[in-house]
Amino acid sequence: MTKSTDSDEAGHAKRYHHGNLVEALITATVEIIEERGAEHVSVREAAKRAGVSPGAPFRHFRSKTALLTAVAEQAMDRLTEAVAKAQSKIGSADPIEAFEAIGQGYLEWAITNPTHFQIISSRTLIDFEASDSLRHQNEAIRRRMIDLLTQAQQHGRLAPDIDFDHLVLAARALVYGLARMALDGHFREWHPSEPPALAAQRALRLFMSRMTILSKA
Amino acid sequence: MTKSTDSDEAGHAKRYHHGNLVEALITATVEIIEERGAEHVSVREAAKRAGVSPGAPFRHFRSKTALLTAVAEQAMDRLTEAVAKAQSKIGSADPIEAFEAIGQGYLEWAITNPTHFQIISSRTLIDFEASDSLRHQNEAIRRRMIDLLTQAQQHGRLAPDIDFDHLVLAARALVYGLARMALDGHFREWHPSEPPALAAQRALRLFMSRMTILSKA
DNA sequence: GTTGCGATGTAAACATTGATTACATACGCA
């Protein structure tokens, strides 16, 4: 059978202008990260998958780093969304429960989406400082955590002798550490009957239970 | 001034055989990681710094990954040494104190030597599974942590209702998370008056104090 | 409609990189 025009994999007619190259490049890049890891992304490969010439990506991204940063921004949007959803899911207004929900939402998302989490947490492949979106969303989550713990402290739900700043630091480090351990394959030696995501959840639960005071209700 | 022979930067006569190329390449690679990050190491650059042709490194390392893995092995040796020293430094035989000393030694080393820690914790640039040395030393530290907590439990120094496996996981995640946060620049927003290494120490101290029971002595 | 301009693509080129191959040299042991 003959075709009047060339076509790409999806069967669309191959036009000179792609129409949605930015999105296509980001999608292709995510695919490559899934297959080979973020360190082994190549712009040319992404261009090829988008059905476009090697130079085309540079019309939209100043550099390879800029492309990867765009991927990170998309990923951060999804993380923020997942964290928000985890918070709204628990009806409770209890600040401790809300705080833990952030951690659980973060953890679940990071473990379920290792590809996206990998690109977010990398600071050598992307230009974190140059992206307002990345910095602001990161800061927003951090501030929300501090707010919730401040509320908890005011309600007498934290041990009075506890150092507030270092508790926040420990909580963030615990969640971040669990997520990165999952990503870096540190769970390979874990009990096979308990999935990593569940183990991480329980470690966080343990931490919260020892650091906080149960509500009187 | 005239020289009878060519010489390298250090002034040694340039011989056809380098004499200690393996070490020189590892050293050069560490330098490059310090300057540009582990992702941007190039074998050719390492060869140039060692005063040798671009193909020479491949006589000693099958691939770029193998070179980076060798760097990781050297780094892991030093980490093991630092952890051992931190343990011997505290005279106490108290298992809880020994456990915390491991964490503090690990943390201090990782924060003081970000370059070496970076290459150890990367799992996409090196071939962790292929290196007996890396796997064994990693496993040794992990086993030592479990041993110490087991002893602590037997001496009644852990809360009886605590889940042992998840405590070990949380402890490891906390230390690993703190180390990676320092490496990834997450401490930039921290109080300038308290250095990151100290803040991390205190977060770990807080964790330990809430998870364990004070000795009667 | 036609025109024309800016946005978006292509093709070709360049320097750099990881890796291989054929050849050169020198160390150390018989």
Place this chain on the structure above:
DNA sequence: TGCGTATGTAATCAATGTTTACATCGCAAC
């Protein structure tokens, strides 16, 4: 002394990031 093998060089290859000159399309103004 002589020779084999470990270790180096030089040349080469394909892949990559990025730039430049040119081609094509989309769309607003006339």
